[in-house]
Amino acid sequence: LPYTPEHRTQTRRRIVRSAQRLFNQHGFQGVSIDQIMAEAKLTRGGFYRHFSSKSDLYAEAMDCFFTNPECGNRWEGVEVDPAKGAVGAQIVRAYLSRQHFQDIQDSCPMVALPSDVARSNDSVKRAYETALGAMIEHLQADTDKTGHPTRAEALAIAAMCIGGMVVARASEDVAVADEVREAAKAAAMVMGGWTEFDA
Amino acid sequence: LPYTPEHRTQTRRRIVRSAQRLFNQHGFQGVSIDQIMAEAKLTRGGFYRHFSSKSDLYAEAMDCFFTNPECGNRWEGVEVDPAKGAVGAQIVRAYLSRQHFQDIQDSCPMVALPSDVARSNDSVKRAYETALGAMIEHLQADTDKTGHPTRAEALAIAAMCIGGMVVARASEDVAVADEVREAAKAAAMVMGGWTEFDA
């Protein structure tokens, strides 16, 4: 073998990470393979040694975000501290935070690419669904005795988090965006039964 | 004048309607001017007699959906009957209905194009914000004494409606999509204080 298998894996990972950032910012159709490869410090031609097509990479970039920790499992980014209350409450706060609003590059793709995914093929939609499943699971998990949303409640909380952020990002006025985020956050907290932990 | 002013207006409207349907289905970047003009029974070249650019049409298509009744004010499509309860409750039901889920062409663009809008210029975002404002207003309006959500509550209900639909459309499994819609609908009804009107 000319190169170590690790070399190949790392290059592939670098392409996926580059794609995640660029897709988040400009959407599937707004990003070229040239751009993705350039951000990964590579050139056009090498792409097809790692992926069979642009759509193929799209599905992997979406899937990778939550399920493959090697590509950076983003939920781990939310440091969960049992002392700070329920896991779900912390996720809601982080999800609807100003930081997540601003950080589009490393944003959750569920919020950065929903209408793109709706138009994509089944493997991309399946990846979206998996990501949603992971979020639901985290929302239902709990480190103490308070706030155990049912599956239906968790789905509604997820819809509120994603919807609130999606609407905030599509608004022109930052004041309106903030208003939407705060309203969604407050409502999600009530729905999860997490109101006893600060406002 | 060679043609009546109405002729010009009607052609322009036909282009906008065609654009609304196609943008809803394939997004801004997924639709060509050729396609838009063909669906409007016209040819490529005539486009620039009505619009200065594709982006220009995009902003108008978005704006037109709610504010310009000539282009088909979609909220009027939800026949509001005071006998059936609060206006807001009827809007929530219609918004999260299976019909709205399936009818992508004539869908609300807030749900069909949110991530596209987030990447667009300010005039498109302003149109989105206007549409949101119209929805909030309708949600707060009430034909009888029950269910008067505050502005914050109305914003949260709108986020829930949009988020629920966006997530449903991005899911691969229709059963999951239905589950999300129903969960979002139930939660929005509780938030609006409309639970006394059927489940």
Added chain:
DNA sequence: TGTACATCAGTGAACGCGCGTTCACTGATGTAC
């Protein structure tokens, strides 16, 4: 009423450009001797 005209909505060929994908190649690397 009929005709010549000016207007401009709509046509379709053409433009330059960037894209996804292919392909012949180069050269860095681990292995065999």
Added chain:
DNA sequence: TGTACATCAGTGAACGCGCGTTCACTGATGTAC
């Protein structure tokens, strides 16, 4: 230890195609006489 080799990750030119936009034109229409 040193060298020849086979492998294949990565390169960059090339391809065909579709796009947004431009432009010289055509021809349907309302108006003036």
